[in-house]
Amino acid sequence: MSVLAILGAQWGDEGKGKIVDVLSEKSNLVARFQGGANAGHTIKIGNEETILHQLPSGILREKANCILGNGMVIDPIGLLEEIEIVKSKGLEIDSRIKISHLAHIVTPLHKALDCSREIELGKNAIGTTKKGIGPCYSDKISRKGIQARELADILSVKEKLTSLLNFHLAKGNILESEKPRLIKEFEEFYDASQKISGFVFDTISMIHQYIKSDRNILIEGAQGTLLDVDFGSYPFVTSSNTIAGNICTGLGISPKNVHDILGVFKAYTTRVGAGPFPTELLDATGDYLQKTGHEFGATTKRRRRCGWFDAVVGKYSSMINGFTNIALTKLDVLDGLDEIKICTNYKNGKYPGIDLHLAEPEYITLPGWKSTISGIRKFEDLPINTRVYINKLEELLETPIGFISVGKSRDQIISK
Numbered sequence: 001m002s003v004l005a006i007l008g009a010q011w012g013d014e015g016k017g018k019i020v021d022v023l024s025e026k027s028n029l030v031a032r033f034q035g036g037a038n039a040g041h042t043i044k045i046g047n048e049e050t051i052l053h054q055l056p057s058g059i060l061r062e063k064a065n066c067i068l069g070n071g072m073v074i075d076p077i078g079l080l081e082e083i084e085i086v087k088s089k090g091l092e093i094d095s096r097i098k099i100s101h102l103a104h105i106v107t108p109l110h111k112a113l114d115c116s117r118e119i120e121l122g123k124n125a126i127g128t129t130k131k132g133i134g135p136c137y138s139d140k141i142s143r144k145g146i147q148a149r150e151l152a153d154i155l156s157v158k159e160k161l162t163s164l165l166n167f168h169l170a171k172g173n174i175l176e177s178e179k180p181r182l183i184k185e186f187e188e189f190y191d192a193s194q195k196i197s198g199f200v201f202d203t204i205s206m207i208h209q210y211i212k213s214d215r216n217i218l219i220e221g222a223q224g225t226l227l228d229v230d231f232g233s234y235p236f237v238t239s240s241n242t243i244a245g246n247i248c249t250g251l252g253i254s255p256k257n258v259h260d261i262l263g264v265f266k267a268y269t270t271r272v273g274a275g276p277f278p279t280e281l282l283d284a285t286g287d288y289l290q291k292t293g294h295e296f297g298a299t300t301k302r303r304r305r306c307g308w309f310d311a312v313v314g315k316y317s318s319m320i321n322g323f324t325n326i327a328l329t330k331l332d333v334l335d336g337l338d339e340i341k342i343c344t345n346y347k348n349g350k351y352p353g354i355d356l357h358l359a360e361p362e363y364i365t366l367p368g369w370k371s372t373i374s375g376i377r378k379f380e381d382l383p384i385n386t387r388v389y390i391n392k393l394e395e396l397l398e399t400p401i402g403f404i405s406v407g408k409s410r411d412q413i414i415s416k
């Protein structure tokens with residue numbers, strides 16, 4: 001029996017979906033504990049690519065039950081679309097989807113609030129995914145939210161959403177001119193809500209039954225450590241805690257129930273949206289990483305910003321999550337480079353403490369390997385310079401690197 005958590009260690013899009021897919025073969029249960037449709041987790045099986053936003057990646061494994069935990073914010077309209085996409089692949093999934101009765105619900109009002117807040121921020125906009133995540137978590141914390149357990153009584157949802165709309169109109173958060181469009185969108189929302197209400201479940205009792213009966217549980221993080229609302233590059237973060245510490249509150253389990261915490265690191269760094277990024281490359285190498293890595297957001301299709309591996313924030317991420325193991329992804333993207341840099345220090349201050357906007361990175365330079373590694377399956381068969389790069393990261397992160405991903409597909413993985 002094992003309870004393994006797989007978490008993003010940088011600014012999201014590290015390849016969590018692929019790693020969850022690889023490691024979920026023997027999982028009886030796969031659970032998400034935070035975030036919502038802002039996530040975009042890509043899984044490639046054979047020639048077919050699937051992008052999941054709210055459904056845990058275990059949904060593509062026929063035997064795994066999937067929990068959308070109480071710490072998530074669920075968008076019924078988006079979820080229904082996603083369910084249809086997965087079903088069209090011939091998978092039977094209805095009986096395996098379990099939405100926590102305590103999860104909060106994203107409504108069209110939250111998406112509109114997300115958009116208007118971004119417009120209001122102007123040049124200081126966060127660059128959110130506009131999926132309504134921040135406003136939904138805000139309403140949760142200010143005790144005005146709608147929980148999944150309420151979806152069964154659609155009349156009371158209608159009442160609650162109408163009063164929520166009136167509240168935000170009165171506060172000037174939403175313009176009166178938007179009201180007719182929203183009222184129309186609410187109809188689609190009520191319809192979707194009714195349809196997903198059949199998936200609502202007491203997932204707390206369920207996960208504890210799995211723990212008691214020694215079954216394999218995999219916990220799938222979304223976003224990444226530097227997007228955590230407390231520990232990330234605030235305010236350029238998401239609105240949930242993405243780190244290991246939130247697994248327990250997002251699922252209703254104890255810290256003693258989690259055995260292993262695997263951090264997923266990309267072999268370089270990317271970030272979508274605004275905010276500090278000390279090792280960002282605004283040059284030909286940055287363009288090279290972006291093009292070779294096909295670095296476009298899986299949810300918003302925005303171009304991802306690219307830069308060198310930042311071992312300063314990496315070490316911090318390992319420390320606060322307590323990673324027991326690391327999966328290093330997209331190493332193949334570095335194949336063509338003559339030299340590869342790693343940021344090992346900030347010249348002008350210690351992190352955490354220094355404002356990331358001000359950080360001046362200091363680099364070490366390692367030689368590239370200039371050969372194709374995507375077909376390699378054994379660590380010993382990797383070029384010597386590739387092994388040197390991996391070993392250096394392991395030393396800097398003070399955590400073993402147990403998995404190395406060298407391509408998008410399930411089989412393109414090396415266990416070390």
Ligand code: GDP
Nearest residue numbers: 013014015016017040041042298330405406407
């Ligand atoms: P997630 O949000 O952490 O699940 O990551 P995304 O799915 O948003 O982005 C990762 C992207 O990299 C996806 O397009 C994956 O198919 C792709 N990917 C994952 N691992 C590898 C790898 O080792 N090599 C390459 N070239 N692509 C990878």
Ligand code: IMO
Nearest residue numbers: 012013038039040127128129222223238272273
């Ligand atoms: P996965 O799970 C990368 C970023 C957004 C924005 C900030 C706040 O695929 O790794 P939000 O919509 O959450 O309020 O946006 O967070 N962001 C992500 N970046 N991967 C993600 O998820 C992200 N989810 C949110 O781009 O900068």
Ligand code: MG
Nearest residue numbers: 013040041298
């Ligand atoms: Mg993603």
